[in-house]
Amino acid sequence: MSMTMTQKILACHAGLDQVTAGQLIMADLDMVLGNDITAPVAVCEMKKADPNAKVFDKDKICLVPDHFTPNKDIKAASNCKMLREFAKNQEVTNYFEVGKVGIEHVLLPEQGLVVAGDCVIGADSHTCTYGALGAFATGVGSTDMAAGMMSGKCWFKVPPAYKFNLTGKLPKYVGGKDLILHIIGMIGVDGALYRSMEFTGEGVMSLSMDDRFTVCNMAIEAGAKNGIFPVDEKTIEYMEGRAKHDWQVFEADEDAEYEKVFEINLSELKPTVAFPHLPSNTRTADEIGDVKIDQVVIGSCTNGRISDLRIAAKILRGKKVADGVRVIIIPGTQQVYMDALREGLLEIFVEAGAVVSAPTCGPCLGGHMGVLASGERCVSTTNRNFVGRMGAKDSEVYLASPAVAAFSALEGKISCPM
Amino acid sequence: MSDVKGRVFKYGDNVDTDVIIPARYLNIIDRAELSIHAMEDIDQDFVKKVQKGDLMVAGQNFGCGSSREHAPIVIKESGVSVVIAKSFARIFYRNAINIGLPIMECPEACDKISAGDEVEVDFTGGIIADKTTGEEFKAAPFPEFIQNIIKAGGLLKSIAEEKK
Numbered sequence: 072m073s074m075t076m077t078q079k080i081l082a083c084h085a086g087l088d089q090v091t092a093g094q095l096i097m098a099d100l101d102m103v104l105g106n107d108i109t110a111p112v113a114v115c116e117m118k119k120a121d122p123n124a125k126v127f128d129k130d131k132i133c134l135v136p137d138h139f140t141p142n143k144d145i146k147a148a149s150n151c152k153m154l155r156e157f158a159k160n161q162e163v164t165n166y167f168e169v170g171k172v173g174i175e176h177v178l179l180p181e182q183g184l185v186v187a188g189d190c191v192i193g194a195d196s197h198t199c200t201y202g203a204l205g206a207f208a209t210g211v212g213s214t215d216m217a218a219g220m221m222s223g224k225c226w227f228k229v230p231p232a233y234k235f236n237l238t239g240k241l242p243k244y245v246g247g248k249d250l251i252l253h254i255i256g257m258i259g260v261d262g263a264l265y266r267s268m269e270f271t272g273e274g275v276m277s278l279s280m281d282d283r284f285t286v287c288n289m290a291i292e293a294g295a296k297n298g299i300f301p302v303d304e305k306t307i308e309y310m311e312g313r314a315k316h317d318w319q320v321f322e323a324d325e326d327a328e329y330e331k332v333f334e335i336n337l338s339e340l341k342p343t344v345a346f347p348h349l350p351s352n353t354r355t356a357d358e359i360g361d362v363k364i365d366q367v368v369i370g371s372c373t374n375g376r377i378s379d380l381r382i383a384a385k386i387l388r389g390k391k392v393a394d395g396v397r398v399i400i401i402p403g404t405q406q407v408y409m410d411a412l413r414e415g416l417l418e419i420f421v422e423a424g425a426v427v428s429a430p431t432c433g434p435c436l437g438g439h440m441g442v443l444a445s446g447e448r449c450v451s452t453t454n455r456n457f458v459g460r461m462g463a464k465d466s467e468v469y470l471a472s473p474a475v476a477a478f479s480a481l482e483g484k485i486s487c488p489m
Numbered sequence: 490m491s492d493v494k495g496r497v498f499k500y501g502d503n504v505d506t507d508v509i510i511p512a513r514y515l516n517i518i519d520r521a522e523l524s525i526h527a528m529e530d531i532d533q534d535f536v537k538k539v540q541k542g543d544l545m546v547a548g549q550n551f552g553c554g555s556s557r558e559h560a561p562i563v564i565k566e567s568g569v570s571v572v573i574a575k576s577f578a579r580i581f582y583r584n585a586i587n588i589g590l591p592i593m594e595c596p597e598a599c600d601k602i603s604a605g606d607e608v609e610v611d612f613t614g615g616i617i618a619d620k621t622t623g624e625e626f627k628a629a630p631f632p633e634f635i636q637n638i639i640k641a642g643g644l645l646k647s648i649a650e651e652k653k
């Protein structure tokens with residue numbers, strides 16, 4: 072029987088020659104991830120289950136306090152303190168303190184902690200980002216994380232898959248964000264529920280690794296279990312020099328079964344914005360109308376990588392953000408921050424009247440560093456625009472690419488590069 | 490023989506984890522304190538009105554969004570005995586089972602049951618009985634290993650029981 076790329080990775084990690092959609096399997100994990108929101112709950116559960124429990128492998132746990140850090144209040148600080156002590160007691164290798172920490176899904180690939188062929192769970196829904204590397208990665212809750220930390224294993228129901236066959240090449244100022252928003256707009260927020268989204272076709276080659284991370288990052292926003300790209304020269308080049316363990320390349324069988332196949336011509340895509348309050352509520356550049364804004368956020372696990380900041384800087388260079396608009400730029404990791412510093416991007420942002428923050432998830436989930444008041448509107452390169460996501464329950468979030476966000480910052484209303 | 494019995498709180502499609510428990514409260518670890526804010530951004534009266542045993546009935550893709558286990562935790566902590574939806578987002582589905590919050594998928598029941606109805610549920614048979622209207626619905630029961638996790642009160646408790 073033929074298998075999809077995802078099914079092959081799962082079969083290998085379950086020690087099986089063959090798996091089929093719907094089968095329940097127990098798989099070995101290459102990495103178990105948690106952050107300052109989810110890991111404290113997992114640590115409490117682990118201690119409750121067994122006060123003397125040890126993690127299964129101190130090199131295969133990642134603890135990344137990135138959501139409410141630098142600590143936003145006393146409760147957040149206490150959670151981070153608990154996590155820090157746990158990491159120390161358990162001798163967890165990959166604990167990242169402020170000064171080294173970055174947004175988890177930008178940080179782990181950058182540090183080579185996840186590579187092609189891995190089977191990864193993370194107590195964060197956007198763990199699916201690592202599919203860009205050709206890994207199986209999916210979000211779970213704190214209890215699964217606790218069980219994963221203790222046993223190094225997790226049960227899965229083998230998912231069926233949808234295939235997205237990409238052709239052509241993205242036009243100027245159209246990126247991975249526009250592609251994934253287009254797809255979510257087309258299939259809906261539960262359009263790929265429980266399924267793998269496998270991206271394939273000659274169009275893949277033209278997508279940068281950063282574009283692929285953005286696309287896989289939002290697979291969960293279509294309800295998917297994972298998103299995944301094939302491994303090509305760009306993937307290998309990205310992993311070389313940073314991989315902390317060996318990678319393994321899996322390919323879908325040519326006759327693998329897909330429940331649906333979608334054909335997408337990248338050259339036909341337009342800048343796309345998701346209006347409140349669902350990521351599927353998309354409109355293309357020509358359908359947006361006049362939407363005045365109060366804030367712009369450029370950053371997050373979706374679009375906080377160096378190429379995202381380069382696009383924003385190209386648009387903001389030598390210009391000033393519109394009066395009355397607050398622009399917050401958040402490099403995803405310390406490395407992204409340093410690269411942006413050396414390339415002069417940070418100077419361009421500050422000259423334009425934007426603020427640059429330390430790496431944090433912060434405003435994306437209404438934590439800190441740019442929470443919205445009642446009635447305010449924000450164009451954000453983040454991934455969710457649910458009711459109250461970035462602050463007051465009657466505030467509004469418009470999801471867009473870094474290019475659209477930067478143009479909007481200059482115009483004071485949602486504006487697309489045409 | 491019913492396992493649970495209560496009044497229905499009814500919601501629509503795509504009830505996301507940000508409205509079940511807004512992220513601004515995720516710095517709270519204490520479950521009782523956290524659950525004061527359950528459903529706050531979608532239904533301010535929920536916490537005031539909910540009584541032990543009450544049910545939630547909703548549309549498609551219940552619990553979409555974040556992986557926060559705090560979402561099923563606050564629903565369970567506020568006394569809700571079961572969530573019945575047309576479908577569940579996959580991480581919420583896992584989390585609910587893992588923490589021992591009973592959930593059922595039954596589109597027909599979700600269309601026909603109204604807010605405030607008195608409903609009884611028999612988990613073993615998957616029977617949902619609306620005592621207000623007299624209608625009965627059948628949901629597919631969980632496989633045995635998942636029923637055992639829910640009965641034990643969650644994944645880690647069931648692992649502990651297996652070890653005994």
